[in-house]
Amino acid sequence: MSVAEIWLWEVGSWKVVGRLQSHSLTVTRMEFSHDDKYLLAVSRDRQLSLFSIDRTDGSDQIGYQLITRQEAHKRIVWACSWNPLGHQFASGSRDKTVKIWGVQKEEPYVLQLMTLPTFKASVTALSWTRSHHQNDGILAIGMETGLIELWGLSLGKYEQYSSLSVPKASLLIQFDPFMCHVSSVNRLAWRNLEKIDESDDLQLASCGSDHCVRIFKVSFV
Template sequence: MIDYSVTGYNIMLEPVCTLDGHQETVWCVAWNPSGTLLASSSSDKTIRIWGQEGDHWVCKSVLMEGHQRTIRSVAWSPCGNYLASASFDATTGIWSRKEGEFECIATLEGHENEVKSVAWAPSGSLLATCSRDKSVWIWEVTEDEEYECASVLSSHTQDVKYVTWHPTKEMLASCSYDDTIKLYKEEIDDWTCCNTLQSHQSTVWKVCFDKTGSRLLSCGDDKTLKIWQEYPPGNPEGVVTVGSDSAWKCVCTLSGYFNRTVYNVDWCHTSGLIATAGGDDAICVFREEECSDKNQPSFSLVTTVAKAHLQDVNCVAWNPKTPGLLASCSDDRHIKLWQITGL
């Protein structure tokens, strides 16, 4: 464990435990809404569910036979009773959790090849998936647990890496190998792309909103983080908007902190801290400076674990309820839990 204690902060990322069990690369970790369970997905075609027993974290369930290839992403429904899984076998699995047991109740088909990411809307009534086939699909969830395709969006020109929903609105963001971020909303009876954000110089690997939804965070192959600010129509700053759509402007670029690609970021909704994962095997944590101007915000690196994993760190996820508890996973097959101290 290495603490750089930069910029006057005395914040440290302390290791809590290492969770072993996956036989190949672990691609994704995701907390359930109550923060009591952690789901992980792997190239070994399994999903593992981890929970705490006393002072120890243990594997509660292993979900098998849902997919034929790598499971790239998992996401919990807002109610915590369903888990969605996106796989390189071109399908998305829906798992129902009842009395602690998981059952695959649906397999969503339609993408031409690898599904890279899956995300639930805050209402729980919509699901989004994205794929190497350059498309984003939006699925409607019916009361009888049926999943129907509501829209196929082909706004990107390359492999779509990630999808995420606005925390309170039914607005979707996606990012792609085409170096762009797209925002979508429903108009009349169909979904349309309402904004294209361009600033990254290479593949955008992930996007996530802050807790208010008025900011967006992105990371990319260009070894940068970018903060995007929303400017609604009639904004006092005078940023030009079109129709009823907000404008989104890149107001901060964090560069020089990473030696390799930044694969993943997570913006903590309880502390405001940003964690990053990348090809340099490190985890970095950033915090916005006090009295920062929202139109020209300043963020500082507060701590780094240089060798957080033995190989690429693929995903980081802040626990939604326990302040400062962070999960990470890696090509090295390990999942690690970390605790921020010194806040």
């Protein structure tokens, strides 16, 4: 069995401060939660892993713990992205699905909140941003065909994970294929704005296997 370790490095000193073990195959994507409390990893082994990250004030010691590892999809998991407003995240897979998950303090520590409608191609890239136009932000989804879609998310009272608050997702924009990549979308990233005004346009960058980088301006009328 192959080993797929995750190494944590201290920026500045560039010392290894942690070696996290969870997956049996290549880790395809990692992302810290926006408050740096969690590290999410997804892998070719179809699993997701969630680690808690803790740094004691005034100390160089980093604490970390594997909270959960569980099967996320039926095929390779290519992408993941955190909700910038909370402890929810999205995962995307070769099985052509995107799932939304929520982190809670008791078992099960990661709970699946919803699955978006099945896409026509493998999902290879995800990026979640906040927006005045959608309750819980906008999720950019890139596919193996090079196409990009934007979905609006409304998770309801997800802290309670009750049956009374049903998460919803709606397709907002399908990018014109002539504007997109001609092969797999490798990464997506929203411009990080410290403060978003209602009049602000969003900016999305993408890069693909076609060796191209594209920057899109997204406006909502």
